[in-house]
Amino acid sequence: MSMLKVEDLCIKVHDKKTTDTLVYDVDLEMEKGDILGIVGESGSGKTMTALAIAGLLSRHDMEKSGHITFEGINLLEVERKVLRKIQGNEISMVFQEPLNSLNPLKKVGWQVEESLRVHTVMDKAEMKERAIQALRDVELDNPEAVYNSYPHELSGGMRQRAMIAAAMIIQPRLLIADEPTTALDVTIQAEIVELLKRINKERGTAILFISHDLSLVNSLCERVLVMQNGLVVESGNCEEIFRNPRQEYTKKLINAIPKNPFFKEA
């Protein structure tokens, strides 16, 4: 049985009178240690899919159908108590804007520890040790200093690393990265991608990598899903799709890549 299986996922929004379907019949499957990429332009439903998998879509005016099975549990139907145990313990997420994803009032270390505080009983010293270890694992130069600093004192790249540390501290089995590199400059992007690769290799964490940048996806992922207007238009091996895209849309996406160091000539 696969670790994560999404079948016929549909997300509809009832806004006033009309019903908008944001995601149509998405299917995807991930094994332990997989890296799956989802690409598509803005509004193609890739973030919605990710949020649904993370269990973060609980708005009243939203209708979800289909199945999201994680280790045999249907995340769409399970009660919140169980979902809370899975969230943070098994599934973590890194968001797009490192600026908004840290609370400006709390020290970074405190926030990295938060999921430990929620899920485990641990004394302060031990928690601090784990947090500093997590910060060291994401290759931050001075983890002690970062632990004691506030978000505004860190650069964008450092903040994103701290976020990854916070997401990884509980050692989840699935890490969802929702455009984690969009707000960063090119060199930092490459470093973050390398970091994600290393995490995947060393810990066997599966990564669901969402991006609109095909070249990044190509340098990180084995398999890729191309989405357009809420539909999966193409999916399969990353190299293969790059070499001969079947859909016009995918071709356009590939052509839109500027020449940059990550681009592997097909």
Added chain:
Amino acid sequence: MDKSKNQKVKFIIGLTLVGIIFLMMIAGIFCTPYDPLAMDMSAKFAGVSFKHIMGCDNFGRDIFSRVLVGVRETMFVSATVVFIGTFVGIIIGTVTGYFGGWVDEILMRINDAVLAFPSVLLALLVIGVLGGGTHSLIIALGIAFVPSFARIVRGEVLRIRNLDYIQCVRLYGASHLRIIVVHILPNLRTVLLSSVLIGFNNAVLAEAGMNYLGMGTQPPNPSLGLMLSEAQSVIFTNPWNAIFPGLVIVMMILGFSLLSDAMENKS
């Protein structure tokens, strides 16, 4: 450059006025030059002198002493009213803003209904039900002050709860209570600080207004609004009866406005 200097001046003036008011309040609590209730018919309508620095009223009571006690009263009522307003407002605002849905719908419609009444009318209604006196005045004004705070808090909670860091914490599996108390409430403080100061000003004015209408403090106990209303019949013959309590109200409002202005622009 010029603007920051301006802010500094505002801050200093505001702080001085508020400082004077606080000194008066403390004096009102511990010692007044005369008993504010003691009548001295020989000093009826006495003018401003070293003996009575603000003169005396129609019963020969020392206005300065009465003003001191009145300041104490006003500060106490206003502070309690703002506290009630903020406290209940935070509860309603966070619950409606965070959970949304029908809870939000119901509570905010009630809120709108309360807000639609002129606050003085609403307070009159509550006092009509509860009877006069300081305690009912506090409850009445407290109820009238809740909706505006609830709205401010709700708006801010709505904004904060959709930020990524709250989503993050949700994903870590934190409970609703933990998210609200640990992660959202501390982020409200900047918005709350200025609205509390402005709310305090409004409370001072509302308190004076209600006392002027005779709805709060009962005579012979002094309060600034009540003194104004008692002085209006003699305003042309003995203007100091009205001038000094009025002046103190102006000082309070001006002081707190300048202070909140300066702080708002600083942050």
